[in-house]
Amino acid sequence: MRKVRVIGVAMLFAGLGIVASAGNVIGPAVQANEYAWRQGTHSVALLNRGKVVWQLNYDKAEGKPYFHPLSTIDGSVLTWLRPGDHPWHRALWFSWKYIDGLNYWEEDGKTGLSEGRTELTGVKVSASSDFSARIEMTLSYHPPGKEEVLSEKRVVEVSAPLADGCYRIDWVSCFVPTASTVVLGRTPIPGQTNGVEYGGYAGLSLRMAKETRGWTFVDSQGREGAAIHGKKSEWVDVRGNFAEGRGGVAILSHPANVRQPSSWYVAKDMPYFSPAVLFDEPLVLEKGKVLELKYRILIHGGAVDRALMGKDYR
Numbered sequence: 001m002r003k004v005r006v007i008g009v010a011m012l013f014a015g016l017g018i019v020a021s022a023g024n025v026i027g028p029a030v031q032a033n034e035y036a037w038r039q040g041t042h043s044v045a046l047l048n049r050g051k052v053v054w055q056l057n058y059d060k061a062e063g064k065p066y067f068h069p070l071s072t073i074d075g076s077v078l079t080w081l082r083p084g085d086h087p088w089h090r091a092l093w094f095s096w097k098y099i100d101g102l103n104y105w106e107e108d109g110k111t112g113l114s115e116g117r118t119e120l121t122g123v124k125v126s127a128s129s130d131f132s133a134r135i136e137m138t139l140s141y142h143p144p145g146k147e148e149v150l151s152e153k154r155v156v157e158v159s160a161p162l163a164d165g166c167y168r169i170d171w172v173s174c175f176v177p178t179a180s181t182v183v184l185g186r187t188p189i190p191g192q193t194n195g196v197e198y199g200g201y202a203g204l205s206l207r208m209a210k211e212t213r214g215w216t217f218v219d220s221q222g223r224e225g226a227a228i229h230g231k232k233s234e235w236v237d238v239r240g241n242f243a244e245g246r247g248g249v250a251i252l253s254h255p256a257n258v259r260q261p262s263s264w265y266v267a268k269d270m271p272y273f274s275p276a277v278l279f280d281e282p283l284v285l286e287k288g289k290v291l292e293l294k295y296r297i298l299i300h301g302g303a304v305d306r307a308l309m310g311k312d313y314r
Contacts, residue, residue, distance in 0.1 A: 035131045035161070044125050044133070046158075051075025053167070054158065054299075056125070056135060063118045065137060066090035067169070072247040072301040073161045080209045088114075089207040089272070092297065094173065097202035097278065098185035099141055099150060105202070117142055132160040149179050150285075165301030168312075171204065175291040185282040189230070200230065200279040201265045204295050206251060208238060208271040215240030215248075217268050220261075220309065228273075229266040234313050236264055236273055237304065246302050251275055252313050254294035258283070 035053075038045040045055035053073050058065040068081040068091030079091035088095075088107040095118065097105045104116035122138040134157050141150040152175050159168040187199035208215070217225050219233035228236060234255070239248030253262040253275040263279035265272075275295065277283065285291055298304075298312055 037127050037131075044127065044135075046131055046133070046161075048073055048075065048161070052077075053161065054169075056156070058120060058123045058135075058137070060120045063114075063120060064090060064093050064095055065120060065123075066093035068092070070249070070299065072242075072245075072299060073165055073167065074244065074301060076242045076244060076247050076301075077209050078212065078247060078249050078299070080207045083207065083210070083270075085270075086207070089205070092169075092204075092206050094154075094171075094204050095202070096141065096150075096184055097187065098183075098282075100182055101185065102143055104141065113144075115144075117144055128160075130160045133158045147179055149177065149182050151176050151178050166304075167299050169297040169299070171295045171297065173293045175285065175293075177285045177287045177289065179287070181284060181286050183282055183284050184278060186276075186278040189279065200263070200276050201274060202278045203274055203276055203293070204251065205265075205272065205274040206249065206297075208249075208273075211242065212238065212240055212271055213269065215271065217266055217271075217273065219264065220306070220313070222306075225268050226266065228264050230263060230279065232261040232263050234261050235309055236266065236275075237298075237309060238271065238273065239300075239303065248300050248304065250298040250300070250304070250309060250312075252296040252298065252309070254296070255313070257293055257295075258291065 034048055036047045038047055042059035043055055043057045046053045052069050052071060054067055054070050056067055068079045069077045070079040070092050071077045081091045083089055095105050099116055102116040104114050104118055107114050119140040121140050124136045126134045137154040139152040140148045142148045152173055154173045157170045161167045186202040188195040189199040190197055215238050217228055217238050219228045219236045221233055235250055235252040237248060237250035259277055262275040265274040265276040
């Protein structure tokens with residue numbers, strides 16, 4: 001069994017570029033005797049009394065980095081990694097569907113690889129003494145054995161847990177075509193050529209734990225459940241009850257994003273949801289042009305209202 005270490009925030013995370021830096025304690029819930037960082041060979045996690053609050057996994061052999069488990073601050077797990085129905089679903093992760101017609105989403109069951117390669121080329125994680133973190137990543141998208149067609153610089157900032165039981169993940173991805181103009185595509189939706197009911201997915205995605213089946217999906221317009229699918233909204237929140245208490249997670253799409261407000265992909269029975277930037281149509285990126293996508297993921301342990309969500313969106 002691979003060993004992991006629980007380490008103090010003043011230590012250097014050797015070999016991973018993870019450096020502890022000074023920070024301010026936020027709220028009375030953040031106490032050194034409750035929270036601790038854990039270093040793995042290809043991961044970093046925040047623990048609360050020994051339970052994982054969140055863990056980022058970035059093994060280069062897997063290609064696509066992902067958060068799992070993603071939990072409330074009491075350790076109630078919200079995500080599902082590689083479920084049997086869609087083993088390429090990686091809890092909270094980002095994946096394009098098609099780049100220039102090549103599939104970067106689904107993976108071969110035998111090799112674990114997609115037709116197109118998503119290659120993690122660099123990771124730097126800074127973990128602060130207030131139990132917030134900043135993760136910088138570079139990724140390369142290319143056909144097998146061929147030159148890069150799209151590059152990505154990704155910055156993910158995770159806030160310290162707050163006194164109200166919330167924490168936030170702010171996610172910024174900047175994509176630049178490197179070889180020539182690229183076409184970002186997806187399976188067409190009904191009403192389009194070869195359209196199917198399950199079409200439209202690509203981008204930032206969250207596959208919820210099976211224990212969250214039956215939870216309530218709500219969007220910024222007050223729609224619920226399946227009524228959100230394919231509609232435009234500023235944010236979507238999923239909320240419900242665990243045996244031990246309440247929990248939930250929301251994704252907010254930044255107002256500066258392309259095609260904002262975003263169309264949403266919602267499969268409430270999986271459960272799965274995504275601010276699907278390609279839902280309505282493919283996107284053409286010209287060589288050298290930057291596509292910047294920004295999202296906030298809000299994890300909450302109790303009930304939240306639309307006013308709080310609106311504040312976070314603003």
